[in-house]
Amino acid sequence: MTYIHELPDWPNLRWCDEQLAQPLAAVRHRQGRLIGHMEALGFPLRAEAVLRALTEDVLKSSEIEGEILDREQVRSSIARRLGMDIGGLVQADRNVEGVVEMMLDATQNYAQPLTAERLFGWHAALFPTGRSGMSRITVGAWRTAEAGPMQVVSGPIGRERVHYEAPASERLDADMSRFLDWFETAAPDPVLKAGVAHLWFVTIHPFDDGNGRIARAIADLALARAEGTAQRFYSMSAQIRTERKAYYDMLESTQKGDLDITPWLLWFIGCLDRAFDGAEVILASVMRKARFWESVAGQPLNERQRKVVNRLLDGFEGKLTNAKWAAITKASSDTALRDINDLRRRGILEKEPAGGRSTSYSLVLPES
Structure with missing residues (x-):
């Protein structure tokens, strides 16, 4: 099996602009309308919508990897860090605080350069004990050769199925340097850039664990740059969680294919469009909450x-x-x-x- 990163021209990824033009224009138009609609809300409603979207993003990005976080802890941690007075704040576990810290740094500080040191900080925040489950891992640094090949595996012990094997650790410094330089200097459409960055990073798989969550945080950072705002009104991770099987199937087929990633980008654009549906649900819920409190005002x-x-x-x-x-x-x-x-x-x-x-x-x- 030859993986995409083993091809001679890697990482010169390419795509067909003609196939992407119509769906990309449609999703960019919808993206602009959504941001305009949300920013027209009064501050309290807008803040509530942001809190809900960020809470979903943190919960669902972890859930994709099989980790279930406490909703109230996540919500309280985000509200506390954003200086929001929501009442009834609860103390969050340090693993929850770490995931929230990473996601907020990606979205609230989207204009800051993405560097190796910044990624190391995100990784250290995700694994505050230096362990993934029971296993000790390299934290705040690229994975090393001592851990052996980095493989994505499923199935019971003895009957494992290898879905993907990442580049050898000896390549990581060069591979990540090239990725980070591209991320800060290349100028494709910002939505396309989010999709390419997600795929490229998760293909390199530079850490012992947490690569999926960090890839999604990088995509969120790129989308925040595309929108020019730190305020998040939808959750890409929540939509990916809903389409989890299709997400993994598309990743696997792309990583086993050639350097034309048009099908991946078509899926990514479609997933983003469907994530905007979730924003409408969030808005409806926020408005319902506002109407309720108006109805009991004075009681x-x-x-x-x-x-x-x-x-x-x-x-x-x-x-x-x-x-x-x-x-x-x-x-x-x-x-x-x-x-x-x-x-x-x-x-x-x-x-x-x-x-x-x-x-x-x-x-x-x-x-x-």
């Missing part, structure tokens, strides 16, 4: 009630029960029940049809 809610109501508006997972209310607010069961019954009397919460021990409650949302 006093205590801190516990505000905390749980905001959790429900932000996409509470599962059913809200008395026990969950008590756990979220760190209150007694009796206090939780009093809070709930108070909101029910005011028509803010309603009991769902199932009763008994499974009694659960939902918000009464104002009509659109």
